[in-house]
Amino acid sequence: MNNPTCVVLIIADGWGVSAAKEGNAIALAETPVIDQLSRRYPATTLKASGLAVGLPEGQMGNSEVGHLNMGAGRVVYQDLTRISKSIAEGTFFRNRVLAESMEKIKSSGGTLHLMGLFSDGGVHSHLEHVKALLEMAVKHGLSSICIHAFLDGRDTPPSSGKEYLENFQQYLDELGTGRIATIMGRFYAMDRDQRWDRVQLAYDTLVHGAGRRAETVSTAIDAAYAAGETDEFVKPTVVEAGPGQETGIRDGDGIIFFNFRADRAREITRAFTEKDFASFDRGKAPVLSSYVCFTEYDASFDLPVAFPPEELKNVLAEV
Numbered sequence: 001m002n003n004p005t006c007v008v009l010i011i012a013d014g015w016g017v018s019a020a021k022e023g024n025a026i027a028l029a030e031t032p033v034i035d036q037l038s039r040r041y042p043a044t045t046l047k048a049s050g051l052a053v054g055l056p057e058g059q060m061g062n063s064e065v066g067h068l069n070m071g072a073g074r075v076v077y078q079d080l081t082r083i084s085k086s087i088a089e090g091t092f093f094r095n096r097v098l099a100e101s102m103e104k105i106k107s108s109g110g111t112l113h114l115m116g117l118f119s120d121g122g123v124h125s126h127l128e129h130v131k132a133l134l135e136m137a138v139k140h141g142l143s144s145i146c147i148h149a150f151l152d153g154r155d156t157p158p159s160s161g162k163e164y165l166e167n168f169q170q171y172l173d174e175l176g177t178g179r180i181a182t183i184m185g186r187f188y189a190m191d192r193d194q195r196w197d198r199v200q201l202a203y204d205t206l207v208h209g210a211g212r213r214a215e216t217v218s219t220a221i222d223a224a225y226a227a228g229e230t231d232e233f234v235k236p237t238v239v240e241a242g243p244g245q246e247t248g249i250r251d252g253d254g255i256i257f258f259n260f261r262a263d264r265a266r267e268i269t270r271a272f273t274e275k276d277f278a279s280f281d282r283g284k285a286p287v288l289s290s291y292v293c294f295t296e297y298d299a300s301f302d303l304p305v306a307f308p309p310e311e312l313k314n315v316l317a318e319v
Helices: 032-040 063-072 079-089 096-108 127-139 161-175 196-208 217-226 266-273
Strands: 112-117 145-151 179-185 212-214 237-239 254-257 290-295 305-307
Touching (some): 079 290, 079 305, 096 290, 112 127, 127 161, 145 161, 161 217, 179 196, 179 217, 196 266, 217 237, 254 266, 266 290
Parallel strands (some): 112 254, 254 290, 290 305
Antiparallel strands (some): 179 237
8 A cells, every 4th residue: 555645835934045144044054954855855945025926026025925825836916916906907996895985985974084004014005005095085075084094113114104104294285185193003003912902092092082192293203202112102192183174983984994914904893893892892983884894804704895805726725
C-alpha cells in the first residue's frame, strides 16, 4: 500500500529574503534549517507586494494579503485595488449601494457621515476613496457631510496625522463642502479585542459629542501632540461646528464606513447597528437612515455592502 502524499503549507510570518544585510535580522542570523531545506529541495522566492499580490504598484504587502494569495495560488486583486480600479474606471460613482444610501440621506434631510482610518497606508483604507465618496455625495446633492477621522500611526509614521489632516482640510476648502467633525486614534475606534471601554469613548464622541473639544482640526492635533499622544492614541476629540452645523450623529443621518479591511471595523459597526447591543450603554442611539459597510465586515451582519467579496474557486483547501 502506497503512503498517502501530504502537502503542507507552512507560513513563517515576517520572513523575507533580501541581499542587503544592514539592519536585516534574518540575513544576519544563523538559519541552518532554512539553509538546509533550500539546498536539498527546489526553492524560489515570491514577490509579496504591489501588483504581484493584487495591490497597487509600490504598495507594501501585509499578512492578510500574503495568506490570501498563497492560499488561492494566483494573484487576487485586493479590496484596495478593486475599489481604486472602480474609481479610475468610473463605476464607483454608479455603485448601487452607495447611491441608495446617499439618496436615503437626502430624503431624510440628514447628514452623511464618512468615517474610517484616515491615511494612505493602504492596509485598512485609503484617502483617495474618501475623496471619491465626497465627489459622489456632491453629485447626489448632499451638502451636509461630516468626516470622522480615525488616525493611523501604525501603518504610517506615528505623527504623520497632522499633515494628512491639514492637507485634507485644504482639499475640503477647495471642494467647498464637508468638514472634519471628529478626530481620534485607531486605538479607540478600531479595537478588535472586545475592549469595549475604548469603543465606548469613540462612540460617545461620534454620537453624543463627548470628549475633548477643539476649535479647529489643527488645534485638535496640536493639543494631542503636546499631550504626548501619537496618532494611534489621540483621545477622541470634537472639532467645534460652525453656526447651524450639527456635531454628533443624529436620527435620519447615514454612515458610510470607508475601511475595506474587516477585522477592526466590526466592533464599532456592532455598536451602531445591533438592536440588542449590550456591550456598553449607548444612551439614546440614533435611528440611522443607512449604514454602509465598504466591504463585508461579517457575514452575519444584515447590512448593505458596497463591495461584496468575490468568490474564489479551486483554492488550496479544495485541491
